[in-house]
Amino acid sequence: MRHIARVHSWTVAAGADPSGENVRAGTPPDDWDALLAWWEEQREALRKMFTAGPDAPAWLSFGNYTRTVGSWARRQAHEAAIHRIDAELARGGGTVQFDPAFAGDGIDELLAMLVWGRRDWSAFAADGTVLVHAEDIGRLWTLRLLPGKAPRLADTEQPFEPDVTVEGSADAVYRAVWRRPSAASVTGDAALLEPLAAP
Known part of the structure; x- marks a missing residue:
């Protein structure tokens, strides 16, 4: 949870500053309830960032990607998917089956x-x-x-x-x-x- 929220905050900062000069990840709170609230804030901010459209500029540190919101949408989809597997494994029981495409x-x-x-x-x-x-x-x-x-x-x-x-x-x-x-x-x-x- 802490990792995902921090990555979301970094992504939102990258959308807000396409130059990359001042892109920093936020610092997650230590308290669990505060962390849940902060995670929700970052999730909503990320969804709002995506409304700018896939061609909107955004900074990325990964060299092979185009610096757009669309690239971040792809990156965050797989970031969340892989860590969903981690969470489900930690919980015990089955894990999600992903669409083949x-x-x-x-x-x-x-x-x-x-x-x-x-x-x-x-x-x-x-x-x-x-x-x-x-x-x-x-x-x-x-x-x-x-x-x-x-x-x-x-x-x-x-x-x-x-x-x-x-x-x-x-x-x-x-x-x-x-x-x-x-x-x-x-x-x-x-x-x-x-x-x-x-x-």
Whole structure:
């Protein structure tokens, strides 16, 4: 709750200051009741920000995104979705099943946008290819890993033998690439997935 509310406050600040010069996250209160009230304030402020429309300017620290409210809407949708899984796991019992198209977008956001946000790749020695397959929506992502370099998306039309494959439904693969419990199948050298963790 504290994390999500703080991220919402940061997002709202980014919408209010597209230059990014004075964007700061708020400080969540320690008291639980006060935190709930503050979380509600941030949620409402975020919803109001989104009414500006997807093309409205907004600052983002992630280099591959266009600096618009639409980019923040996408980022916050998946931020909330992944942490919803966390909350449901902590509660015990089942977790939400995500719509395949939404889950596929979350896979794409991580692999095509967020992963590149890490500034220092020098600690990664992975060398190989990764195939990510969301079977129910017929989507493939192929990534080439080289030591000390950011992963790069490769042409899925070119035949190759992956060193590790992650496959299953879009919902299962979404959870797997975001490092949550998942029914996705992982075959091959799973260590190659380390550079693909969200920064």
